Amino acid sequence: MIPIELVTDTAKDLMRKAAIEIPQDYHEGLKRAANSEDGDLASFVLQAMLDNYEAAKEDGCAMCGDTGVPRWFVKLGNEAQVEGGMVALEAALRRATGEATHSVPLRPNRVHPLWRTDHNNNVGIGAPEIEYGFEPTGDWIDLITVHKGGLFGTDYRMLFPSDGIPGIKRFYLDSLLAFGKRGLACQPAIIGVGLGGSKDISMTLGKRASVLRTVGSRNPDPKIAELENEMKDLGNAIGMGAMGFVGKNMVIDCNIEVGYCHTGGLPMSVHAFCLSSRRAVARIWPDGRVEHRTDPDWFTPYQRRETIDWDTVREGQK
Amino acid sequence: MKPREIRLSTTPTADALAELRLGDIVYLDGLIYTAREGVYTYALEEKANIPLELPSQSAANFHCSPAARINADGSFDMGAVTATASFRFAKWLPEWMAKTGAKLIIGKGGMSSKDYRSYFVPNGAIYLSTVGYGTGALLGRGIEKVEAVHWNERLGLAQAMWVIRCNRMGPFIVASDLAGNCLFERENAKIAQNIARLYEGSEPAVLKRYGESDDRSEEVI
Numbered sequence: 001m002i003p004i005e006l007v008t009d010t011a012k013d014l015m016r017k018a019a020i021e022i023p024q025d026y027h028e029g030l031k032r033a034a035n036s037e038d039g040d041l042a043s044f045v046l047q048a049m050l051d052n053y054e055a056a057k058e059d060g061c062a063m064c065g066d067t068g069v070p071r072w073f074v075k076l077g078n079e080a081q082v083e084g085g086m087v088a089l090e091a092a093l094r095r096a097t098g099e100a101t102h103s104v105p106l107r108p109n110r111v112h113p114l115w116r117t118d119h120n121n122n123v124g125i126g127a128p129e130i131e132y133g134f135e136p137t138g139d140w141i142d143l144i145t146v147h148k149g150g151l152f153g154t155d156y157r158m159l160f161p162s163d164g165i166p167g168i169k170r171f172y173l174d175s176l177l178a179f180g181k182r183g184l185a186c187q188p189a190i191i192g193v194g195l196g197g198s199k200d201i202s203m204t205l206g207k208r209a210s211v212l213r214t215v216g217s218r219n220p221d222p223k224i225a226e227l228e229n230e231m232k233d234l235g236n237a238i239g240m241g242a243m244g245f246v247g248k249n250m251v252i253d254c255n256i257e258v259g260y261c262h263t264g265g266l267p268m269s270v271h272a273f274c275l276s277s278r279r280a281v282a283r284i285w286p287d288g289r290v291e292h293r294t295d296p297d298w299f300t301p302y303q304r305r306e307t308i309d310w311d312t313v314r315e316g317q318k
Numbered sequence: 319m320k321p322r323e324i325r326l327s328t329t330p331t332a333d334a335l336a337e338l339r340l341g342d343i344v345y346l347d348g349l350i351y352t353a354r355e356g357v358y359t360y361a362l363e364e365k366a367n368i369p370l371e372l373p374s375q376s377a378a379n380f381h382c383s384p385a386a387r388i389n390a391d392g393s394f395d396m397g398a399v400t401a402t403a404s405f406r407f408a409k410w411l412p413e414w415m416a417k418t419g420a421k422l423i424i425g426k427g428g429m430s431s432k433d434y435r436s437y438f439v440p441n442g443a444i445y446l447s448t449v450g451y452g453t454g455a456l457l458g459r460g461i462e463k464v465e466a467v468h469w470n471e472r473l474g475l476a477q478a479m480w481v482i483r484c485n486r487m488g489p490f491i492v493a494s495d496l497a498g499n500c501l502f503e504r505e506n507a508k509i510a511q512n513i514a515r516l517y518e519g520s521e522p523a524v525l526k527r528y529g530e531s532d533d534r535s536e537e538v539i
Contacts, residue, residue: 048449055453055456061455064400065385066383066402120474166521167524173517182427239512
């Protein structure tokens, strides 16, 4: 049984870490970008961002004043049990979100869409979002918090099979150009592309591709992995860098996730995880161990399974 | 070539503003205040009295809401500060400038050159963009003191009017000058030369959308 107090305390730690510390994989990616950048203004911006990561860490203060909209991804091993059950888990994550908003402090970004009511704690109707995944074995839970910005850089389009890969590339370029100008997307970013699913799942896949996969990871389908490389290079060939200034670093990495869709369609979404790619991950074990890591490791073979039963696949691999 | 770095007062003289060139890096000294849709609506549409002497105390309007808290004893803790996208505030800015004498509009992404020419230039004002975005922790180091927060009970912490004393707060980038030139549009024009090559051989999507433009030299703001 995983103690609920440990869930709350770990969640508060994660909220702080996500706001203050740039994940190592993105940090390395941005350093490479800064080294290769030759646009005068774009270079200045990238160096300022690298300085800003140091300042945030030294001062224990959020990297960016817009601390995004905190949300949670929870992964449970099949045997995991949380003290008080799943309702207690959700209350713990909401409590940690509210308390960390005050203690870090974070910006209380969450308001009612119509009445603009702000509880000053990033908690409200449907906020923070809590989404779940499961793994076939294990008695641990993974807590992943992501504080993504919310206004620009994301778009959705219903494409069709006849649009094909060229249509996918076109909509990708459209999204980067539309939101890259003036740096609205806060690039260079981890671009997540969702292909397939239904409309909403296409958005979910793309969002998760940007926030739950690390820089340098590749889709296990070799042809999709090749497309990820091509689209990364394509984004960086626009000639646009940080803040929309002339430059060659728009995309730190491009991650693609797919899901089966209606036979007639090819829904697509594009998401940009920004210069303050706020994510933090920890695994909690029933014996009280807490292991922090950078990689959410969300997209396991189980999450991408194609068959009815998982056991069948495992048996086949033996 | 490295950009120039300049210290500027938040109640700048016309001469100091005339010195600035697009792409200069600026660090600010003096009082700034935050104002975005909440403050604009309350002050301009509901005619609330602005709780500061403007522009004598400050001519610098920051499109920002900080990551901050008000402590139980009434003191403030402010960590990171970064800007929010300014183009959404074009609806209120002409009246705000006329009323407050703001000379420095500080935010994210700038405005269009049309905005600059129609009300920035006549008011002798320029636009400073934050860098990144955003260098919240670096800007936080420029906070000498949080002087006050106004209207937080009515508007919430994120939309309240924060008054901040700055000491070398920056970096900011000069994104418009007194002639109304626009840094972002200058950069867009350079990048636009590449667009045709980028889209070579690409066909429009099978399903169109109302209001759609295929001219990628246009902006969405």
